[in-house]
Amino acid sequence: GQQLNQSPQSMFIQEGEDxxxxxxxxxxxxxxxxYKQDPGEGPVLLIALYxxxxxxxxxxxxxxxxxxxxxxxxxxxxxxPSDVGIYFCAGPNTGGFKTIFGAGTRLFVKA
Amino acid sequence: DGGxxxxxxxxxxxxxxxxxxxxxxxxxxxxxxxxRQDPGQGLRLIYYSQxxxxxxxxxxxxxxxxxxxxxxxxxxxxxxxxxxxxxxxxCASSMTRGAKTIQYFGAGTRLSVL
Numbered sequence: 001g002q003q004l005n006q007s008p009q010s011m012f013i014q015e016g017e018d019x020x021x022x023x024x025x026x027x028x029x030x031x032x033x034x035y036k037q038d039p040g041e042g043p044v045l046l047i048a049l050y051x052x053x054x055x056x057x058x059x060x061x062x063x064x065x066x067x068x069x070x071x072x073x074x075x076x077x078x079x080x081p082s083d084v085g086i087y088f089c090a091g092p093n094t095g096g097f098k099t100i101f102g103a104g105t106r107l108f109v110k111a
Numbered sequence: 112d113g114g115x116x117x118x119x120x121x122x123x124x125x126x127x128x129x130x131x132x133x134x135x136x137x138x139x140x141x142x143x144x145x146x147r148q149d150p151g152q153g154l155r156l157i158y159y160s161q162x163x164x165x166x167x168x169x170x171x172x173x174x175x176x177x178x179x180x181x182x183x184x185x186x187x188x189x190x191x192x193x194x195x196x197x198x199x200x201x202c203a204s205s206m207t208r209g210a211k212t213i214q215y216f217g218a219g220t221r222l223s224v225l
Binding site for chain 1: 115117142144151152153154156159161169199201203205207211212213214215216217218219221
């Protein structure tokens with residue numbers, strides 16, 4: 001079945017550093033979604049991407065839809081302590097009623 | 112405010128007991144979902160429902176049951192057959208417009224076994 005592979009699994013960074021994470025698949029996705037989950041809360045949508053090559057920003061966050069449609073990247077600039085959490089990539093499965101989620105990248109920020 | 116409400120936030124289950132987790136949405140979304148999240152893990156799909164009075168098993172449905180009698184509500188029952196129920200449970204809903212499907216999540220219910 002369709003799977004999403006996220007890397008790295010976890011990151012430990014210093015406040016102010018830039019962060020880059022990615023998501024890859026052996027299957028083509030027509031939509032890429034990036035969510036953030038704060039500890040003890042539900043995931044919140046950060047960015048949605050709908051076109052191959054699309055680059056979209058949301059404040060300090062920038063995400064790109066890979067041109068092969070098999071990958072996506074999320075960058076966070078000038079990290080702050082509240083960036084701590086789990087970042088999930090996701091995309092609808094073939095047929096569209098279910099969403100496939102990656103295993104997440106756990107971000108730890110040291111002040 | 113529009114959104115997805117899960118209750119309770121924390122729930123405790125005794126041995127052999129069934130417990131029901133509530134999920135209500137006022138987003139007018141057709142589809143609803145239940146996920147289980149274990150510590151340090153991703154999201155695993157338990158059940159999903161595309162329309163009222165219809166639902167399908169996800170990847171880990173054993174020991175769980177659901178109903179979808181109303182569009183707004185999708186309760187999850189954790190039965191006594193679920194031997195390892197301690198986890199964080201997330202409810203989500205979605206609406207599909209053309210090629211765009213986005214799931215939105217509730218704040219979760221943390222279930223523990225006494």
